[in-house]
Amino acid sequence: MGKVYAGVDLGGTTAKLGLFKEDASLIRKWEIPTRKEDGGKHVTPDIADSIKKHMEEAGIAMEDLAGAGIGVPGPIRPDGYVEVIVNIGMRDWNPVKELSELLGGIPVKGGNDANVAALGEMWQGGGKGYRDVVAVTLGTGVGGGVILDGRIVAGSKGMGGEIGHMVMDWNWPEPEACNCGNYGCLEQIASATGIARIARRFMKESDKPSVLREKENVTAKDVFDAAKAGDELAEEVADYCMLYLARALAYISQVIDPEIFVIGGGVSKAGQYLLDLIRKHYDPLIVLTKEKAKLALATLGNDAGIYGAAKMVMDSLE
Amino acid sequence: MGKVYAGVDLGGTTAKLGLFKEDASLIRKWEIPTRKEDGGKHVTPDIADSIKKHMEEAGIAMEDLAGAGIGVPGPIRPDGYVEVIVNIGMRDWNPVKELSELLGGIPVKGGNDANVAALGEMWQGGGKGYRDVVAVTLGTGVGGGVILDGRIVAGSKGMGGEIGHMVMDWNWPEPEACNCGNYGCLEQIASATGIARIARRFMKESDKPSVLREKENVTAKDVFDAAKAGDELAEEVADYCMLYLARALAYISQVIDPEIFVIGGGVSKAGQYLLDLIRKHYDPLIVLTKEKAKLALATLGNDAGIYGAAKMVMDSLE
Structure with missing residues (x-):
């Protein structure tokens, strides 16, 4: 079999492994389900037990497990500490240290889930190569992950890749703030909910006929479907x-100056x-170089996190 | 003496060493002067000769020269090639390879001057530590250099740190474009010339009295001097x-998410x-972390480039 690596993508409802x-x-x-009870103290043992069980089922010896990576839905320090x-309701926790101990001392690496997913897309997804x-x-929302020279850029305070909160409309015309408290964040415009919000605004501000007006709760998918079909208002929103x-x-x-943006x-x-x-x-905004960054669609979907988590620990062992 | 490293900051008029x-x-x-004649073909030999001469004057044996770094005023590829x-009027040139040959085959590293200066400020300037x-x-203009984990982020097309051309005013009210061809770039607002431009705009758009109105050619220094002295219009401009x-x-x-911005x-x-x-x-724009990036003034002035160039080659030899 050779060496085997575990990748864990911990979410608020389930952990993907x-x-x-x-x-x-x-x-x-x-x-597996993410058990939030008791301040999340079952989460890491559940993950470790589940990895052991699946190793056994797959007929892989535990000594072939060379490392594990885990992406968590929040900021995590380089040493694995999570404030x-x-x-999940977890506080003051070090999933990296704990998971390593529970798995017999193997190397474990942790990262923020968005960054880890970005690494997965670089490794085996839309950013492959x-x-x-x-x-x-x-x-x-709008999330981001920055990978430079094959490595995650987590940022000095874990804010690397938090592009959803770049304020892009300094004259935000709506009373509703972003979840972060600011107004006019990219997330309020280009997320699925943001696109639906802009569609509602455009419908209110014009009398233009549109199939979007027939929807009770217009969605981003409605907007793009209608835009592709030539609906003028939907085209304007998109x-x-x-x-x-x-x-x-x-x-x-x-x-x-990345080589490629991978959109998922x-x-x-x-x-x-x-x-x-x-x-x-x-x-038109990039005038300093003739060659523009590539654009691609993400291809791993919900698996990006487990791929990235496995890759993260592999890289740390090089 | 131990090992010695040469740092070169090549400019259009002079090279600093x-x-x-x-x-x-x-x-x-x-x-030394930068000799632009003959398509700049004297530039690298002049640099090499000058390094040898000063090594001799300083009583340092050539075999103690462990490497050289050079910052150039334009994009440079990782292999040292300059389009x-x-x-300087140079084309199709590899200063890194040439300088290495002229210095007896020692390791030479090249980088863009703004990036190299940023590395210098990190090493021994405002970003030390x-x-x-x-x-x-x-x-x-407005230049930038990005250093992550101690290394220059040059970017896949050499555009890393080109922050002067971020369009910051999407409704730029003046007819004059930026040097790059776009309108409303940061460089048009926050450079020395940009600040003077905004001062002229503010003076035209209001009747507010100001000491700036007495200046024939208002400068950024005038603006900050007046602002510090409590001139209301100058304060508004700054x-x-x-x-x-x-x-x-x-x-x-x-x-x-850098640790620190160093302003020079x-x-x-x-x-x-x-x-x-x-x-x-x-x-107020950084709402996701309580701890904000540090701000500091650059301290190396025109020497940042030679420091950064020397550091660049040292790092490559680690």
């Missing part, structure tokens, strides 16, 4: 939202249409 | 320009007053 060979092939993947994970990758997740995203990507390029999350199901819109607005 | 010991102490520094350096540093130069700079720094933090260039002579203005506008 995977066992990988060194050549990146996935041996098996599964999920607080809000949506590149070393300088920025992953952008357009889901309920164009507007991707203009702001493209501006944020241009800023990122002017700071770290629910909104990315709009596919090439989405990439084309981003491209249209991004390229 | 320095010899350093491993402990960062500067043995000597000097300048074009506009302000930190590993994740963004240097911002507010001079005729505040406005630093608001836009702070927004750009917030974007940078949301991408890579002529405008930085405004000192603590400048840092306080930036701080005032920066902190």
Whole structure:
């Protein structure tokens, strides 16, 4: 069998787990519930027990497990210490140290889930073959992960890749603040909920007919479906939202100049249409180089985290 | 004597050179003219000859020269290849390879001058003691250099740290474009020339009395001097320009979250007053962490480049 690596993507509801060979092939993947009771004290033992059980089922000896990586939904320090994970209710915890002890002292590495997923997309997903990758997740919120020279840029205070909270509209016309407390964040414009919000605003501000007006609760998917079908108002909404995203990507390029942006999350199901819109607005902003950053869709979906977690520990053992 | 390292900061008019010991102490520094004739073909031989001459004068044997670094005023590839350096008129040139050959095959490393200066400030300047540093130069233009984990982030197309061309005012009200061709770049607002431009705009748009109106050609220094003395219009100009700079720094933090911003260039002579203005506008934008990035003034001035160049080659030999 050779060496085996475990990748764990800890979420508020479930933890996703995977066992990988060194050549990146996935041996098996599964999920377990995240038990939040008792301040989350069962979480790490549950993960360790589950890894042991699946190793046994797969007929792999424990001594072949060379390391484990874990992505957690919050900031984590380089030594693995977590001050607080809000949506699990965990405080003052070191999952890296604990998981290592529970797995017989093997090397364990921890990272923020968005960053770890970005590493997964670089390794085996939309960013495969590149070393300088920025992953952008357009889901309920807007998340990001920065990979430079193949390594996660976590940032000095764990804020690396927090691109959803770049204020992109300094004259935000709505009373509602972003979850972070600021107004006009990228997340309020280019997330799935943001796109739906902009659609509602555009519908209110114009009399233009649109199929979107027939929806009770318009979604980002409705917007892109209608835009692709030629609905003018929907086209305007999609164009507007991707203009702001493209501006944020241009800023990122002017700071770290990645090779490729990998776009994931629910909104990315709009596919090439989405990439084309981003491209249209991004390229004119990059005037200092003829060659522009590549744009690609994420390909690993919900598995990006387990891939990245396994890769993270592999890299640490090189 | 121990090992000695040469640092070269190549500019369009002069090349600055320095010899350093491993402990960062500067043995000597000097300048030579940059001979642009014949497509710049004398530049590298002049540098090599000058290094040899000064080594001899300082009584250092050539075999003690362990490496040389060179910062060039333009994009340079990781292998040292330079497509074009506009302000020297050089094309299709590899200063790294050439300098190495001329110095008897010692290791030579090349980098973009702004990035190399940033490394210098991290090593022995305003960013000393930190590993994740963004240097911002507010001079005729706005330059930047990104250092993560002690290493220069040059970017996949050499555009890393090109923060002067982040478009910060999307509704730029003036007809004049930035040198880059876009409108509303940070450079048009927060450089020395940008601050003077904003001062002219503010004077035209209001009737407020100001000592700035007595100046024939108002400068950024005039603006900060008057602002410090309590001139209301000058205060408004300084505040406005630093608001836009702070927004750009917030974007940078949301991408890579550096420990410290080191502010240099002529405008930085405004000192603590400048840092306080930036701080005032920066902190409210960073809501995800209680701890905010540090702000400091650059301390090496025109020597940052030679320090950074020497450090660059030292690091490559570790």
